[in-house]
Amino acid sequence: xxxxxxxxxxxxxxxxxxxxxxxxxxxxxxxxxxxxxxxxxxxxxxxxxxxxxxxxxxxxxxxxxxxxxxxxxxxxxxxxxxxxxxxxxxxxxxxxxxxxxxxxxxxxxxxxxxxxxxx
Amino acid sequence: xxxxxxxxxxxxxxxxxxxxxxxxxxxxxxxxxxxxxxxxxxxxxxxxxxxxxxxxxxxxxxxxxxxxxxxxxxxxxxxxxxxxxxxxxxxxxxxxxxxxxxxxxxxxxxxxxxx
Numbered sequence: 001x002x003x004x005x006x007x008x009x010x011x012x013x014x015x016x017x018x019x020x021x022x023x024x025x026x027x028x029x030x031x032x033x034x035x036x037x038x039x040x041x042x043x044x045x046x047x048x049x050x051x052x053x054x055x056x057x058x059x060x061x062x063x064x065x066x067x068x069x070x071x072x073x074x075x076x077x078x079x080x081x082x083x084x085x086x087x088x089x090x091x092x093x094x095x096x097x098x099x100x101x102x103x104x105x106x107x108x109x110x111x112x113x114x115x116x117x118x119x
Numbered sequence: 120x121x122x123x124x125x126x127x128x129x130x131x132x133x134x135x136x137x138x139x140x141x142x143x144x145x146x147x148x149x150x151x152x153x154x155x156x157x158x159x160x161x162x163x164x165x166x167x168x169x170x171x172x173x174x175x176x177x178x179x180x181x182x183x184x185x186x187x188x189x190x191x192x193x194x195x196x197x198x199x200x201x202x203x204x205x206x207x208x209x210x211x212x213x214x215x216x217x218x219x220x221x222x223x224x225x226x227x228x229x230x231x232x233x234x
Contacts, residue, residue, distance in 0.1 A: 006161075034222070043207060044162075044224045093161060097220060108152070108222060112161040 002028050002098050006111035013084055014119055020080045021114045023050075023094030029074035030096035034108070035067075038091040050077040050094075084118040091115055123208050123225030131231045138195040140228040142208035143188075149220060150211040151184055151191050155204045156227075162207070165193075198232045205229050 003026040013019050023033055031052045036044040048069055049057040056069035068080040081088055093113040123144045132138055142151070150169045154162040168175045168184045168191070175182045181194040195202055207227045211220030 036224075043227050044209075046221065046223065049221065091159070095162075095222075107164055107167065108220065109164070110154075110162040113159075115159070 002026075002096075002109045004094065004096050004109045004111040006092075006094060006114050008114060009112060010115045010117075012117045012119065015085050016083055018080055018082045019084055019116060020078055021092055021094075021116075023077045023079070023096070023111050025075045025096045025109070028096075028098060030077075031074060032097060033071060033077040034095045035069065035077075035079050036093045036095070038093060038113075040091075044093060047079075050079075052077075081116065084116070086118045089116055089118045123210060123223065125206075125208060125225040125228050127228060128226070129229045129231070131233065132198055134198060134200055134232055134234050136198055136232075138198050138202070138230055138232070140193045140206055140208075140230070142191045142193070142225050144191075144208075144210045144223075144225070145189065146210075148186075148210040148212060151182075152209045152211060152222065153180075153182060153191075153193050154207045154209060154224075156207065157204045165206075167211075195230075198230075200232050200234055203230060203232050 005024045007022045033050040035047045037047050038044045046059050047062045050069045050071040052071045058064045071077040091113050095108040095110045098107045123142050125142045152167045153165040156162050166177045166182050168182050179196045184191045205227045208225040209222040
């Protein structure tokens with residue numbers, strides 16, 4: 001099946017620093033990727049839709065200047081948390097819709113997530 | 120924004136019993152999907168049901184969809200300890216650019232299957 005990877009899986013940083021998280025579709029191309037945030041014991045909240053070659057679409061309440069998204073190729077999207085603060089500590093998950101090889105666009109393939117802890 | 124509500128929030132059953140989780144949503148949808156998440160891990164896609172379908176089966180999973188009531192249920196039959204996880208429903212709506220569905224997740228049900 002389709003595989004989406006994320007790197008790093010876990011990161012601890014100091015308050016005020018920036019952290020970049022990568023999301024890759026390993027065996028398929030994705031013109032769209034989605035970024036979610038999940039706080040402990042809560043559900044996933046969509047942050048933004050990453051579009052290859054164009055600007056990301058952010059959900060209401062998500063600061064685009066704080067969460068920078070770059071979708072530079074058909075297999076890679078990055079999320080940069082700028083000037084991170086302890087309240088940004090969360091589990092960040094990306095997903096990509098399956099498009100090719102018989103995979104329907106309805107299905108989402110999720111990365112394993114990145115645990116961010118800001119001290 | 121959070122679309123779906125799931126109930127129960129937590130469910131504890133014995134191995135071999137059936138587990139039923141319910142999901143309600145608020146707006147029109149293209150499809151509804153169910154996912155499983157083991158603690159601290161990514162999501163695993165379980166099953167998708169389209170808005171024009173009423174019931175779907177996959178192995179020990181049975182999903183129903185009632186668009187008039189804006190609700191869905193997930194039934195896991197003959198549960199196993201390995202089914203212990205959080206289960207989320209997610210409603211899908213097509214996005215105009217790039218393809219794929221924008222998913223809005225429910226609040227989740229934490230299932231614990233005891234030996």
